[in-house]
Amino acid sequence: MIAVVKSIKVEAQVRRRRIPQRLSLAAGVFCMLFMALLGRAAEISMTNEPRETGPAKAERVFTPRRDIVDRSGFVLATSVPLASLYADPYFILDPTDAAHKLHGVFPHLDPVKLAADLASDRRFVWVERHLSPEQQEQVHQLYLPGVSFMKEYRRIYPQGSLASHVLGHVDADGNGLAGIELSMNGQLVDETVTGPLALSLDVTIQHALESVLAQGIDEFQAKAGSGVVLDALTGEVLALASAPTYDANRPVPGDAERYFNRPVAGVYELGSVFKIFNSAIALETKTATHDMPVDARRPITIGAHEIKDFHAKNRVLTVSEVFKYSSNIGSTRLALGFGKEQQQSFFEKFGLMNRSSIELREAARPITPDRWGDITTATLSYGYGLSVSPLQLAEAVIPVVNGGLRMEASLLKGGRTSAPQRVLSPETAKQVRNMMRQVVEDGTGKRADVQGIGVIGKTGTAERAGRQGYTKRERISSFVAAFPAAAPRYVVYVVLEAPEGNKETHGHATAGWVAAPLVSRLVSRMSPILGIRPVFPEEQNGGVLLAVERVN
Amino acid sequence: MNILSRAHDGMISRWWWSVDRWGLGCIIFLMVVGIIMGLAASPAVAAKLGLEQYHFVKRQLLFVGLSSVIIVVCSLLSPVGVRRAAYALLVFAGLALLATLVLGVEIKGARRWIYVGGLSIQPAEFLKPALMVVTADLMSRQEKVFGRMDGTLLAFLGLLSCVGILVLQPDIGQTILIAAAWVGVLFLSGVRLVWAAVFAPIGGVGVVMAYFTLPHVAKRIDAFLDPQRAENYQVNKALDAAVHGGIIGVGPGEGELKRTLPDAHTDFIFAVALEEYGLIACTLIVGSFAILVLRSMARARHHTSSFSQLAVGGLVIVIGLQAFLNMAVSLGMVPTTGMTLPFISYGGTSLLAMAVSAGFLLAMTRRRPGMMGGLA
Numbered sequence: 001m002i003a004v005v006k007s008i009k010v011e012a013q014v015r016r017r018r019i020p021q022r023l024s025l026a027a028g029v030f031c032m033l034f035m036a037l038l039g040r041a042a043e044i045s046m047t048n049e050p051r052e053t054g055p056a057k058a059e060r061v062f063t064p065r066r067d068i069v070d071r072s073g074f075v076l077a078t079s080v081p082l083a084s085l086y087a088d089p090y091f092i093l094d095p096t097d098a099a100h101k102l103h104g105v106f107p108h109l110d111p112v113k114l115a116a117d118l119a120s121d122r123r124f125v126w127v128e129r130h131l132s133p134e135q136q137e138q139v140h141q142l143y144l145p146g147v148s149f150m151k152e153y154r155r156i157y158p159q160g161s162l163a164s165h166v167l168g169h170v171d172a173d174g175n176g177l178a179g180i181e182l183s184m185n186g187q188l189v190d191e192t193v194t195g196p197l198a199l200s201l202d203v204t205i206q207h208a209l210e211s212v213l214a215q216g217i218d219e220f221q222a223k224a225g226s227g228v229v230l231d232a233l234t235g236e237v238l239a240l241a242s243a244p245t246y247d248a249n250r251p252v253p254g255d256a257e258r259y260f261n262r263p264v265a266g267v268y269e270l271g272s273v274f275k276i277f278n279s280a281i282a283l284e285t286k287t288a289t290h291d292m293p294v295d296a297r298r299p300i301t302i303g304a305h306e307i308k309d310f311h312a313k314n315r316v317l318t319v320s321e322v323f324k325y326s327s328n329i330g331s332t333r334l335a336l337g338f339g340k341e342q343q344q345s346f347f348e349k350f351g352l353m354n355r356s357s358i359e360l361r362e363a364a365r366p367i368t369p370d371r372w373g374d375i376t377t378a379t380l381s382y383g384y385g386l387s388v389s390p391l392q393l394a395e396a397v398i399p400v401v402n403g404g405l406r407m408e409a410s411l412l413k414g415g416r417t418s419a420p421q422r423v424l425s426p427e428t429a430k431q432v433r434n435m436m437r438q439v440v441e442d443g444t445g446k447r448a449d450v451q452g453i454g455v456i457g458k459t460g461t462a463e464r465a466g467r468q469g470y471t472k473r474e475r476i477s478s479f480v481a482a483f484p485a486a487a488p489r490y491v492v493y494v495v496l497e498a499p500e501g502n503k504e505t506h507g508h509a510t511a512g513w514v515a516a517p518l519v520s521r522l523v524s525r526m527s528p529i530l531g532i533r534p535v536f537p538e539e540q541n542g543g544v545l546l547a548v549e550r551v552n
Numbered sequence: 553m554n555i556l557s558r559a560h561d562g563m564i565s566r567w568w569w570s571v572d573r574w575g576l577g578c579i580i581f582l583m584v585v586g587i588i589m590g591l592a593a594s595p596a597v598a599a600k601l602g603l604e605q606y607h608f609v610k611r612q613l614l615f616v617g618l619s620s621v622i623i624v625v626c627s628l629l630s631p632v633g634v635r636r637a638a639y640a641l642l643v644f645a646g647l648a649l650l651a652t653l654v655l656g657v658e659i660k661g662a663r664r665w666i667y668v669g670g671l672s673i674q675p676a677e678f679l680k681p682a683l684m685v686v687t688a689d690l691m692s693r694q695e696k697v698f699g700r701m702d703g704t705l706l707a708f709l710g711l712l713s714c715v716g717i718l719v720l721q722p723d724i725g726q727t728i729l730i731a732a733a734w735v736g737v738l739f740l741s742g743v744r745l746v747w748a749a750v751f752a753p754i755g756g757v758g759v760v761m762a763y764f765t766l767p768h769v770a771k772r773i774d775a776f777l778d779p780q781r782a783e784n785y786q787v788n789k790a791l792d793a794a795v796h797g798g799i800i801g802v803g804p805g806e807g808e809l810k811r812t813l814p815d816a817h818t819d820f821i822f823a824v825a826l827e828e829y830g831l832i833a834c835t836l837i838v839g840s841f842a843i844l845v846l847r848s849m850a851r852a853r854h855h856t857s858s859f860s861q862l863a864v865g866g867l868v869i870v871i872g873l874q875a876f877l878n879m880a881v882s883l884g885m886v887p888t889t890g891m892t893l894p895f896i897s898y899g900g901t902s903l904l905a906m907a908v909s910a911g912f913l914l915a916m917t918r919r920r921p922g923m924m925g926g927l928a
Contacts, residue, residue, distance in 0.1 A: 015742025019861045020853040022740045026865060027849040033876045034842045038835060040883045044794040045831040091785070140811035141600060145785035 064153040065174055066188045067196035068167060068181075070203045071236075071413045075196070077167050077181070079153040079174075083136045085127040087118055091146030095119035098144050102127055105138045118146075129172050130154045155181075161247040163206050165261040166199070166240050166360075166411060169248035178259065180411060183361050198413040200236035205229055208525040209239040213494065216518040217243050220499035220509065226263035228394040229526070230491040232482065234415040235398065235407030237358070238490070240264070240391065263495070265362040267387035270495075271462030272326045272511075273480045274383030276400060276432060279323050281346045282334040283428045290320045290431050296329040302375045307332050310461070310510075311444065323435040324443040326459065328382045335381035336374065343377055349423045350396035351406065352388050359411045364389050383460060394480060394493040399423040400432045401482040401491055437485055445479060448516035450523045452534025454485025457492075457519065459511035464498075474498050479515035483523050484532050492526075494518045567628055570918040574847050578840040579623065579910050582895035583616050583903075585825070585837060590898055593810040593824045594817040608817055608898050615900045619907035626911020627918065631860055634915050638685030641908070642710075645682050648675035649717045656721070664721050676718060676726045677905035680733070681912050683714055684866030687734055691741040692859040704738070724762050724769050725889035729877065731755070733869045740865040741858070776887035789813055790823035790882045801830030817898040819890060823882040837896070838879065845872040851917045860916050867913045871906070 064079035092098050099115035106128050117125045127147060131139070136149065155170045168179020174189070176182035184197060209227045217225045229239040246258040260266065282288040296317045299308045309327050322330030335343060347353050355365045367387035369376045379385040388396075395409045404424035410416050424432075436456035439445040444459040457479055464474040478495040482488035499514045501507035508514075527534070558569055587609070594608035629637060648666060652675060656663030665672045687710065690703035711734045718727045735751050762769045775784040793809035796802060807827035810816040816824050825833040845868050852864035871894050878893040880886045892902040895910075 016858050018742035019740060019858055022742060023849045023853050023861065023865055026736065026740060026869065027846050030842070030845045030849075030868075030872050030876075033872075034838050034845075036885070037838050037876065037879050037883065040880075040885055041794065041826065041831055041834040041838075044791065044883065045798050045826070045834070047795050137811065140808070143600075143812065143814055 063191050065155065065170070066190075066193065068188070069196040069198050070163075070201045070206070071198060071238075072202065073196070073198070074203045075158055076163060076199070076201070076203070077155060077157050080156050081151045082130045082154045083133075083149040084129045084152040085131055085136075085139060085147060085149055087125045087127050087147045088123050089118050089120050089125060089146065090123055092118045093145060098146070101142045101144060102139070102147070105135055105142070155248075157248050159203065160249065161245045162203065162210065163201055163240070164245050164248055165242040165264070166201060166237075167248065169251065178362065179261070179360060183359050200231075200234075200238065200411055200413050200415065201240070202238045202529070204529045205526055206239040206241065208522060208529070210241045210243070210245070212518050212522045212525065213241050213243050214245075215521075216494070216496060216499075216514065220496060220502065220505075220514045222496040222499040222514075224257075224262055224497040226266070226390040226493075226495040226497075227522075228263050228391050228491070228493045229522075230394050230398060230409055231415075232398045232401040232407065232489055232491050235395075235409050235420075236413070236415045237391075237409050237411050240411070261360070261362045262497075263390040263493075264356070264358060264360050265364050265389070267364045267367055267389050268476050268495070269384050269387050269462050269465065270390070270393055270476060270478055271383040271460040272328075273393060273458050273460030273478060274380065274386075275323055275326060275331050276397060276436065276458050276480070277346065277350055277352070278331050278335055278381040279319065279435060280400060280424055280428055280432045281338055281342055282319065283431055284346070284424050285338045285342050287337040287342075288319050288334055290435065291318050293318060294322050294327075294330040294333050296322065296327045296333075298329075300329055300332055300378070302332075302378055305375055305378075307378060320435050320438060323458075324438045326382075326439075326444055331381040332378040335377050340372055340374075340377045343380060344372065346423075347380075347386070349406065349421070350399070351408070352386065352392060352396050356389060356392045356395060357408045358391060363391075366392065383462060390478070390493055390495045394491050397480055397482070397491050397493070400429050400436075401488045402429075404429045433482070433488060436482070440481075440485075444510075444512040445481075445516045447512060448479055448481055448519040448523075450483070450520055450527070452536050453483055453523055453527050453532060454535075455481050455483045455519065455523055456485050456488060457481030457516070459516060461510040461512075475509055477509060477511040477513075477515045479511050479519045481519045481523070483527070484535075486535065490526070490530065492519055492522055494522065563628065567624075567918075570920065571627055571914050572847060572851060572917045575844050575917065576623075576627075576914060578844040579895060581840050582837070583619065585833075586821070586896035586898075586903075587612055587616060588804075589821050589825050589828075589896060590817060592805050592807065592828055593821060594898060596810040597814065597817050600814070611900065612898050612903075615903040619903050622904060622907040623911045623914065626908060627914035629911075629915045630920075631857065631863075631916060634685060634863065634912050635689050635859070638682045638689070638912065641678060641682035642686050645675050645679040646714065646717075648673065649679055649714065651675075653717065653720055662721050662723060664723050671900065674901040674905075676721075676723060676730075677901045678908065679714055680726075680730060680870050680905065681867060681909040683710065683730065684733060684737065684870055684909075685863045685912055686710060687737050688862030688866050689859055691737060692857075692862050704741070707734070722766055723890075724766065725877070725891050728759075728889075729870065729874055729891065731758070733866060733873060736869040736873075737862055737866040740862055772887045786813055786815065786820060787881065787884050787888060790820050790826075791884050793823045793827035794883065797827040797830040799831045801826070801828050801833065804828055818892055818902075819878065819888075819897065820882055821897050822879045822893050825896075826882070841872060841875045841894075844868075848913060848917050855916075864913060864916045867909050867916070871909055871913070 067075055068077040069075050095115045095118035098118050099111045102114060103109055103111040153174060155174065157167060166179055168176060168181040170176050170181050176185035187193065188197060209229055213225045213227045225243040227241040230237055240263055242262040244258050293316045297314055299306050307328050309329050311325050313325055317327055317330050353366060353368055356363045369385050376385050391409060398407050399405055403426040404422055405420040406423045407420050408416050433456055436458055439458055440449045440455050445457050448455045448457050460478045462476040464476055476495060476497055477499050480493045482491050494515050496514055499509045501509040505513040557565060590609050590612045595605045598605055598607045652663050652666050655666050657665050659665060664674050687707045690707040693703040715727050715731055763773055789809060789812050793807060807824055809827050810824050813820050848864050848868045852861045855861050874891055875894050877886060877889050878891050881888050892899055894906045
């Protein structure tokens with residue numbers, strides 16, 4: 001140490017002169033230190049990916065699932081970023097304490113199981129998904145090492161239960177479980193496609209359909225219901241409803257009834273609405289004309305079965321009247337007239353024998369007859385022996401409405417690109433429409449009409465096959481319609497399952513009493529939305545309207 | 553007449569025209585940053601501790617006010633005044649430091665604080681500027697002190713006694729900082745650079761000894777070497793925040809870090825700044841420290857008094873090195889040191905002591921007739 005002091009002392013004068021140079025050296029060193037700080041900070045700041053502190057990277061979702069919108073761009077399903085809480089047990093200092101604290105924030109978590117998870121050898125454990133900002137703040141306040149948040153997208157359906165059966169829902173990891181979310185899953189998670197997925201639905205019409213259906217179910221104490229609105233020119237589905245419905249934002253596990261998409265996944269023997277097809281086949285095959293007389297005086301017996309009329313007229317009817325009064329006897333005679341082969345071939349063309357090509361995995365396969373004898377041909381003429389989905393039935397009515405072209409129904413905006421197939425001649429289609437108009441003007445479907453718009457349609461009251469065969473108590477009452485009557489474009493189908501009559505219907509629960517009024521309400525609500533102008537016949541307005549039209 | 557006019561021959565105007573206004577500007581800027589960041593970071597911490605929302609902000613404002621007075625008062629001193637003040641401060645701080653061993657309150661396993669009239673004070677913070685100025689004074693003396701002792705040797709003894717107490721506390725971060733700054737002043741004083749070969753192994757041995765004798769030091773170094781460990785929680789969070797902030801930051805008050813770190817308003821304030829204001833804030837803060845350090849060094853070059861030169865050097869090294877170490881911890885470049893970010897971090901002692909350092913520094917770098925060899 002003495003030597004050190006001596007050498008320092010000897011150098012005193014030299015040292016003095018070195019100070020400025022040493023100050024520059026020190027300044028240089030500090031320069032380097034500060035540059036190093038800036039360099040390191042820049043390196044970190046410019047990292048785009050979050051830092052890797054655990055093996056959780058593969059589980060992270062960085063791009064949101066695409067939105068689903070209706071035909072005018074109204075958002076039906078969207079994804080919002082939320083924090084999800086996970087733990088890396090390697091960092092957890094005291095699993096029991098950590099589990100206890102987390103249990104304080106999430107009371108539904110089992111602290112024992114959580115502690116076991118946090119003590120495990122895994123490097124990634126979900127604690128809770130999709131936290132609210134309040135919960136996130138509470139977890140922050142715990143200052144727990146080893147638990148972190150990751151941004152996850154949660155699927156939100158801003159309209160609640162609206163169109164829930166069409167949209168479907170996703171699981172916690174964002175995989176589609178039902179509806180469009182399932183069938184279009186690949187496209188919805190496709191990062192190369194930007195912008196939302198546009199459906200053919202129109203929320204305003206969807207809302208009208210759902211509220212009218214819910215009202216009808218309530219009014220007639222029905223068990224369930226279905227509703228479909230199609231554009232017969234494009235095949236687009238404007239509305240599709242199943243009741244009871246559910247809110248995918250608040251899943252209720254185990255309530256399968258609500259999640260069931262009745263118009264698509266349910267198949268029913270729909271009854272007399274099939275007379276539309278029966279009449280069309282008879283006219284198209286020229287085995288009948290609309291004014292041809294048909295004997296409906298007494299029931300027909302085929303094998304062990306006796307075919308009777310519900311609204312029995314017990315006289316000779318024209319083909320139009322068979323339709324108007326929904327005569328099973330008359331329909332059977334027409335069917336026996338064109339025969340089994342034509343029936344099968346046309347049912348095939350109407351798309352009643354196969355699964356609907358709608359963009360939903362839930363679409364059910366129809367239950368077709370095992371053996372197709374005369375009795376099958378007879379019962380099929382009035383809608384028994386073949387179970388189809390309500391959507392499928394509405395699809396099959398499209399050719400009658402649009403002048404003979406089969407359009408496959410689609411839930412995507414713009415419909416199908418494939419060329420439509422001709423199923424009926426325009427003449428046949430027109431004659432069937434005239435018969436359908438008569439049903440509403442003067443037949444079983446009077447309650448479906450809307451003044452100034454005009455509705456055409458057909459009732460269908462079917463008895464549901466139960467364990468003890470067909471039962472009168474459990475009915476499927478439905479009404480298929482098209483409007484406006486002058487130039488029909490839109491197909492509406494409303495189905496009520498097990499409706500009960502009430503005071504206003506004098507206890508009746510048949511289609512004309514329960515389903516037809518719902519169609520009327522629906523058409524009243526939809527017409528203004530669809531821009532349909534009411535037209536009143538001359539005798540009601542004293543010829544003024546026509547005069548105005550002429551001036552214009 | 554304007555009090556700051558060049559023609560005005562008052563104390564204030566003389567001070568204004570002779571002080572390093574760029575350096576002063578940097579210090580003011582950093583203290584303002586400290587208040588802004590405190591507004592963001594400390595309400596979360598206050599909520600956690602059950603204190604009133606702006607508890608820390610109000611105290612910070614109070615201390616910034618006091619600090620400003622201290623800075624101005626200290627910078628009005630002449631070099632002789634600074635020397636006297638430093639010796640006095642060294643005596644008080646040294647005694648207080650000694651007192652921590654007896655009266656100190658144990659926080660997290662170390663006795664670094666004493667309570668004086670309701671205020672908790674960390675004497676080591678005040679020791680730093682005093683020791684640097686005294687060291688500069690001793691090393692710049694050509695005659696023997698007390699007739700027989702060499703100045704450098706005496707400075708070394710001073711360092712040893714201070715470091716000895718700090719190790720007993722224990723406060724390894726301050727020990728390393730003070731020892732490094734002292735060695736820095738020694739080299740500034742012109743000893744041959746080969747002496748580095750002597751001090752480097754001593755420092756190395758010191759760190760290794762600390763590693764094996766002090767468990768918390770071992771823990772921090774282990775955590776630094778293996779960032780995946782739970783002990784590294786705060787640094788990992790700070791790094792996440794820096795990534796989150798990116799280049800322009802997530803915006804005022806939008807950061808998450810302050811809610812997850814108990815020391816967000818003190819040791820990790822830089823990470824809060826990084827998250828909320830991004831690389832831009834980092835550049836401004838680092839830039840301000842760099843301007844302060846480099847300008848002071850440059851001004852000191854032109855002083856004719858070696859005491860002034862060494863004192864400026866010592867003070868600047870302490871401020872600059874502490875700033876570097878704090879920011880480097882937040883960026884995961886060095887093990888956790890438990891040091892505050894000068895002028896910015898919340899903390900009365902830290903701010904007031906830094907104000908003394910800054911005041912001394914500004915006093916020493918003022919232009920004075922006859923003291924600025926090349927420029928006067």
